[in-house]
Amino acid sequence: MLMATFQTSLKLPPFKRGFHLITHLIERAVPEIRNYSAGMAYIFIQHTSAGLTINENADPTVRMDFESHFNKMVPENAPYYKHDYEGSDDMPAHIKASLLGNNVTIPITNGRFNLGTWQGVYMCEHRNYASGRNLIITLMG
Amino acid sequence: MLMATFQTSLKLPPFKRGFHLITHLIERAVPEIRNYSAGMAYIFIQHTSAGLTINENADPTVRMDFESHFNKMVPENAPYYKHDYEGSDDMPAHIKASLLGNNVTIPITNGRFNLGTWQGVYMCEHRNYASGRNLIITLMG
Amino acid sequence: MLMATFQTSLKLPPFKRGFHLITHLIERAVPEIRNYSAGMAYIFIQHTSAGLTINENADPTVRMDFESHFNKMVPENAPYYKHDYEGSDDMPAHIKASLLGNNVTIPITNGRFNLGTWQGVYMCEHRNYASGRNLIITLMG
Numbered sequence: 474m475l476m477a478t479f480q481t482s483l484k485l486p487p488f489k490r491g492f493h494l495i496t497h498l499i500e501r502a503v504p505e506i507r508n509y510s511a512g513m514a515y516i517f518i519q520h521t522s523a524g525l526t527i528n529e530n531a532d533p534t535v536r537m538d539f540e541s542h543f544n545k546m547v548p549e550n551a552p553y554y555k556h557d558y559e560g561s562d563d564m565p566a567h568i569k570a571s572l573l574g575n576n577v578t579i580p581i582t583n584g585r586f587n588l589g590t591w592q593g594v595y596m597c598e599h600r601n602y603a604s605g606r607n608l609i610i611t612l613m614g
Numbered sequence: 615m616l617m618a619t620f621q622t623s624l625k626l627p628p629f630k631r632g633f634h635l636i637t638h639l640i641e642r643a644v645p646e647i648r649n650y651s652a653g654m655a656y657i658f659i660q661h662t663s664a665g666l667t668i669n670e671n672a673d674p675t676v677r678m679d680f681e682s683h684f685n686k687m688v689p690e691n692a693p694y695y696k697h698d699y700e701g702s703d704d705m706p707a708h709i710k711a712s713l714l715g716n717n718v719t720i721p722i723t724n725g726r727f728n729l730g731t732w733q734g735v736y737m738c739e740h741r742n743y744a745s746g747r748n749l750i751i752t753l754m755g
Numbered sequence: 756m757l758m759a760t761f762q763t764s765l766k767l768p769p770f771k772r773g774f775h776l777i778t779h780l781i782e783r784a785v786p787e788i789r790n791y792s793a794g795m796a797y798i799f800i801q802h803t804s805a806g807l808t809i810n811e812n813a814d815p816t817v818r819m820d821f822e823s824h825f826n827k828m829v830p831e832n833a834p835y836y837k838h839d840y841e842g843s844d845d846m847p848a849h850i851k852a853s854l855l856g857n858n859v860t861i862p863i864t865n866g867r868f869n870l871g872t873w874q875g876v877y878m879c880e881h882r883n884y885a886s887g888r889n890l891i892i893t894l895m896g
Contacts, residue, residue, distance in 0.1 A: 475758075476617045476618065476619060476754075476758045477758065478758060478793045478794050478896045479793075480793040480794075480862065480864065511619045511620075511621040511752065512619050512621075512752070512754070513656055513752055513754065515795055515860060515862065517860070517861065517862050517869075518871075519869075519870065519871030519872075519874065520871055520873070520874075521809070521810045521811045521871070521873050521874055526712040526715075527662070527712070527716050528662045528708055528711065528712050529662045529708055532697055534696035534697040535697045535705070535708055537696055537697075538694070538695050538696055538697050538705050538708075538709070539708070539709060539712070541692075541694040541695070542688065542692065542694070542695075542709050545692075545694070546687065546688075546828065547824065547828075551823075551824065551827075553820070553823040553824070553827070554820050554823070554824075555816040555819055555820055556814055556816040556817045556819075556820050564817070564820050567810055567811055567817055567820075567821075568820070568821060568824050570810065571808040571809070571810050571821070571855055571877075572713060572854060572855070573712055573713075574715060574808075574856060575809050575874075576860050578656060578658070578717050578719060578860060579658070580621065580656065580658050580750040580752050582621065582750070587658075587660075587750055588660065589659075589660030589661055589662070589748070590660075591661070591662050592660060592661070592662055592716075595712075607871070609862040609864070609869055611793065611794070611795055611862050613754065613758075613794070613795065613895065613896070614619045614754070617758045617759065617760060617895075652760045652761075652762040652893065653760050653762075653893070653895070654797055654893055654895065667853040667856075668803070668853070668857050669803045669849055669852065669853050670803045670849055673838055675837035675838040676838045676846070676849055678837055678838075679835070679836050679837055679838050679846050679849075679850070680849075680850060680853070682833075682835040682836070683829065683833065683835070683836075683850050686833075686835070687828065687829075713854060714853055714854070715856060719797060719799070719858050719860060720799065721762065721797065721799050721891040721893050723762065723891070728799075728801075728891055729801065730800075730801030730802055730803070730889070731801075732802070732803050733801060733802075733803055733857075736853075754895065755760045755895070
């Protein structure tokens with residue numbers, strides 16, 4: 474069977490600082506996935522102070538604990554930060570973005586994202602006041 | 615040359631908590647890789663408390679030190695965890711899974727995984743008592 | 756339109772320990788990208804003590820703060836390290852490599868890397884004295 478590439482962009486609404494489930498928004502953005510019997514989906518965020526990851530999709534306290542732990546592991550106002558003129562949340566946001574990653578890569582099987590039962594896509598917003606973030610979604614298979 | 619997608623799943627045996635080399639298990643699962651002169655291999659774990667990464671494939675003390683360091687960087691029983699009803703190893707397991715990532719992406723060259731001399735694929739099991747984890751392996755090229 | 760795979764390797768010059776922008780080196784290595792209207796670019800580093808990530812491409816203090824923070828989060832000479840015979844910078848280098856990841860995956864749109872305005876590719880060198888690192892770059896679409 475011939476392979477094909479499909480690509481689109483998705484402008485997310487603004488999210489408050491924290492971890493947010495966006496699996497449903499991504500699924501809605503690419504109905505074309507049904508044409509792929511097997512392949513890969515790539516979701517890429519075009520920003521350096523927000524990230525994407527895959528984690529537990531059921532209990533909201535998991536997302537709260539992510540926020541608490543990342544704030545501890547990558548604190549604001551660390552004495553060694555030199556990049557501080559965009560606010561105390563800025564440099565930690567850059568570091569968190571690289572720790573979590575700016576993309577997720579999901580297998581496509583029989584026209585659907587082949588996620589595990591408990592897996593969902595998190596939008597990780599690390600800034601206090603961010604506007605809507607832009608994603609590039611690519612399907613190949 | 616026409617491109618093609620190959621996809622399969624691989625059920626791993628249960629591993630104890632820690633970091634484990636699984637390169638040989640993945641290679642064994644996809645003999646079809648020999649048909650790909652150039653392309654990419656995607657290995658995706660369908661779980662949120664275990665992960666995949668690529669690191670040193672020779673000295674077992676490297677894998678031990680990974681376990682020690684991640685236990686320190688993401689401790690059990692942190693006072694700010696709210697998600698604690700699945701055991702003290704559960705919430706740290708979710709955070710470690712997102713820090714390390716739930717997939718590895720490896721170039722294919724001349725029908726083989728084009729890893730560096732010292733690179734191997736680690737299965738990162740973060741739960742104390744987990745059953746076998748499921749991988750989706752996709753080859754494209 | 757038929758899909759195609761292009762793959763090449765890129766030997767980087769030696770970098771000193773720290774975080775370095777290499778977007779321009781990668782762009783220069785794959786002029787073939789202009790043939791891809793939509794697709795994905797995969798950049799993979801064949802080493803276990805250096806990594807790749809995407810982050811802010813403008814202010815050099817961001818890259819300095821990355822180095823400071825990772826040195827704090829993954830210290831040298833931690834009492835629990837067993838793998839210490841390659842120098843005090845070696846085991847932290849392995850852990851940092853897996854935290855940041857050994858590859859970046861970038862969408863291709865209209866013959867170009869579709870990065871956000873502020874995004875650049877970082878080469879993350881974690882060893883004190885490393886020779887040039889090798890990248891495998893694959894384009895598909």
